[in-house]
Amino acid sequence: MKKYLTKIDLRIVWKWYKFLILAVLFYIIGFFLDKGILFWNKNTLHLGFDLQAVQQTLYQRAEQSDALIDKLYKQYNDFDKSKGNSIDSLFLSPITDEVSKLQMSLFLLKNDTILFWSSNTIPFSSKTMDVDTLSSIERLPNGFYQIRKKKFKEIEIVSFALIKQSYNYQNEFLSDRFYDEYDIPQSVSIELSSQALGFDIVDEQGQFMMKLMPTFASITDKPYYYTSIFFYSLGIILFIIFLATFYRFHYFTDRKSTYFLIVAIVIGLCRYVMLEWKIPANIYTLSLFKPQYYSESFWYASLGDFVLNAFSFLLLSVITWQHLALPTPKSNVKVDIYSLLILIFNALWFYYIVSLVDSLIHNSNISFQLYNILELNSLTIIGLLIIGALLASFILLLHWSLVQLSKWMNIKRFLVISAIFTGVL
DSSP states (O other), X not given: OHHHHHHHHHHHHHHHHHHHHHHXXXXXXXXXHHHHHHHHTTTTOOOSSOHHHHHHHHHHHHHHHHHHHHHHHHHHHTOOGGGTOOGGGXXXXXXXXXXXXXXXXXXXXXXTEXXXXXXXXXXXXXXXXXXXXXXXXXXXXXXXXXXXXXXETTEEEEEEEEEEEOOSSOOSSOOOOBOGGGOOOTTOEEEOOTTSSSEEEEOTTSOEEEEEEOOTHHHHTSHHHHHHHHHHHHHHHHHHHHHHHGGGSGGGTTOHHHHHHHHHHHHHHHHHHHHHHTSSTTGGGSGGGSTTTBOOSSTTSSHHHHHHHHHHHHHHHHHHHHHOOOOOOSSHHHHHHHHHHHHHHHHHXXXXXXXXXXXXXXXXXXXXXXXXXXXXXXXXXXXXXXXHHHHHHHHHHHHHHHHHHHHHSOHHHHHHHHHHHHHHO
């Protein structure tokens, strides 16, 4: 009897959780294939650089940065204002040439106000300052830099030492080159996530700094590289199917809003984890998930991330359209207020989608000249899919909103509310 009950329970578990179980299983398979790539290639993978030499160069550059910071602070303190010296004389001091030859940049701040900068090539901002107190490697719009900073009472000096240049657009004058002393081929890529694929580079204390990944020619020709991506993709698809179908649980029969909220939170957390730690690692080695085609912000770091975000919006819109129903307000005043809020939400969502489409068209390398067939490629198809997913999400939400409003009021009242809303805009 106990065995029979156990069998029934397992069947119930499989019935309700089969998509989640398969998603986790496929993800684990992809993970082991992912982590085994470097191990299985250790005898055939040609690095093209010396890991120990790279670390030593990183240490030396850190020492040079610290020495220049101390030197700049000494010069700042040596000013004799009574003789007419000013901070402007620092711009003409030999330290600017010394810093430039080492492909570094220095910034001197007093109470968060920049008083001196040795170069205009660094896109300095308050976000740039949000780094570790001792050392950090950060990606800026034009390259990867080792950032060091020291604080002397109200004075703070920050140094930026170039590791590798990185440009969205490249030509004979602009290319992604490493600083010469690193002696690393241009094809080697830098990853700042400790979870990414590559070889670790650590600082003097053994703390992770970055990963270096050589050309993928000796990796991507291995079947298990693509096999891991295949299993990762299957896992993601099955997890999405689970999210889209677990509304059938008895608990959510009368709790559709709770179901929507849970799905929205889970999707948001999953996207944050993927973006912050570049997980799954193999998927983020694909060119689609590199900033070479598109990069706008943390949430839209690549064209691949844009695709995932667009279809996440579409999934949430489908769930809203199919399952979410708002209760009818008990008074006319509440009907008017809720109706205006729904209309405002639709307007804001429309403007957000327009801004995303505008960003995709103007800030990407995708050709949207549909009349020129020879210019079209796979990126154009991906771009059109993104735009289609975004527009579909808006249309579904707009239809859902109209259905809700039609339940609350007649057409005359709806037109009056719409007129008031249009007038406010």
